Amino acid sequence: MSSPSMDKTHVEHLSTTPAIREPGVVDVEYGWQGNNRVELLENGEAYFPRVFEAIRQAKTEILLETFIVFEDKVGEELQEVLIAAAQRGVRITASLDGFGCGELSTGYLTALSEAGVRIQIFDPAPKHLGIRTNWFRRLHRKIVVVDGTIAFIGGINFSADHLADFGPEAKQDYSVEVQGPAVADIHHFALLQCGRPARAKYWWQRRRQRRSELAFTDHDGQVRLVYRDNGEHPTDIEEVYRQVLRSAQRRVVIANAYFFPGYRLLREIRNAAHRGVDVRLILQGQPDMLAAKLAARMTYDYLLKSGVQIYEYCDRPLHGKVALVDEDWSTVGSSNLDPLSLSLNLEANVLIRDRAFNRDLFKRLEDLSNNHCKVMSVDKTPRGRVWHMTVGFLVFHFLAQFPAWAGWLPAHKPRLKPFSHSAGSDT
Structure with a gap:
């Protein structure tokens, strides 16, 4: 049967x-x-x-x-x-x-x-x-x-x-x-999400998240939950990324499966590299969806010319959504850096301030980039005729505006x- x-x-x-x-x-x-x-x-x-x-x-x-x-x-x-x-x-x-x-x-x-x-x-x-x-x-x-x-x-x-x-x-x-x-x-x-009774959060607890991510602490073992929804918290995860990129002093490593962030996040990545921060992106080189690779590559010229290092992981499909900044801040979660995750889907990440965890994550990502990735450079980025560039430009801006348009649909x-x-x- x-x-x-x-x-x-x-x-x-x-x-x-x-x-x-x-x-x-x-x-x-x-x-x-x-x-x-x-x-x-x-x-x-x-x-x-x-x-x-x-x-x-x-x-x-x-x-x-x-x-x-x-x-x-x-x-x-x-x-x-x-x-x-x-x-x-x-x-x-x-x-x-x-x-x-x-x-x-x-x-x-x-x-x-x-x-x-x-x-x-x-x-x-x-x-x-x-x-x-x-x-x-x-x-x-x-x-x-x-x-x-x-x-x-x-x-x-x-x-x-x-x-x-x-x-x-x-x-x-x-x-x-x-x-x-x-x-x-x-x-x-999790209790709130499944409709089960949960202890109320008072107003001073609800406002704690608005404190700046710039105030790094020397104490390890710090964890904070951050999420996005289609109600009161539609941009919380993206805002965290932008804040820590602005505060980065030495290094940034982002490994993300579906990379097509909005203008403001792209600008913060570029600005960090302009300040001399060692910025590395580990993206899909062997994607489970070809569109993900094509979309990410539309950002390569902009980022590479700013000093951002881009690695494509080619052993198998990359599905991770992790990042680290300097020596003590990390994040792990479900959120990609694309229009679906940043603007439409329900997502949750944890932010971690812990030097040992940061070292462990950095070591694993460094092994990934050094031994299992193809290094991208400006001369390796896709180029073509004028019509290719025109189509790429239109697709880029369509994808950038897609979440807003999707929100207008009578869904x-x-x-x-x-x-x-x-x-x-x-x-």
Whole structure:
């Protein structure tokens, strides 16, 4: 018997539970929290064992948000550990994106639901003429919080293409494990997103985020959650990048899968290089989507002529979203530096002030750039006839303005919809 995919379950109509408001539209701002232990997890080989072990050890609660789950060996293990946790009484809420998880079968979701896992689908939508229509304003975050004491956040989805044995298309990616006071903020945020009651933040706590990123601290183990939504915080992640670029004194390293930032962020990258800061970008050279490479290359001349060093990672697709500034500031998260992540999708990053973490990340990125990348130079950037340049100019400005235009469309308003295992059955 076959298992129909999630878009056939019509979850938006078949549950008596009221629809929950769009996650991310919450007026909460989080400040720096000290005395945390943070550990960089590179690729699925490091990430999946730590997450699955934390789920196996869970005693009271698991909150999970992800863009993609595939029914491969990783997705099957995720299902197994969640079912086992639910059966021993752990309260579990899994929020899945309706586009990224749109091919999950009813059987897969029903097994979780019947075990007691509360499943919520962000913006489920059926296909029209075999094509999905819910392309924009995705739930792109990747967050797991276990028992309110350990959190994982980054760019890694629950799919086997984050493991090296997947082959040439295996992704290079990063996440971070956090333990300490900052987990309370990540937990609070995750509770709000899934519609669960959460402790209120008072006005002086909500305003802490507006303090400048220029005020660096000598204390390690500092972590702050920053996110973007389509409500009160549409530019928070981009603003953080711009602030730290303005404050950079010695080095900046940005490794980002989909690189096509707006004018202001490009200008801050260029200005840092003009000041003599060692600015390095590690971008896709072997992209999973050719358009990502073409878009990024439209910025190369502008940046290279300013002294920015650009490396294209060519071993396999780069999926990471990480950066570091000087010797103590780093960020890891789900946000690319492109119009979708910076202007439309729901994203979350952690900011980290920790010298040991910064050194570890720098060492790994330096190995990547020195041993696995192609160095780009002005003479290697694509050039062509006048019409090529004209088309490139038009595409550049179209992409730069695309988020604003997309916001004008009479689009549906995405919502979290509860999945009900009575919504469908295998046929």
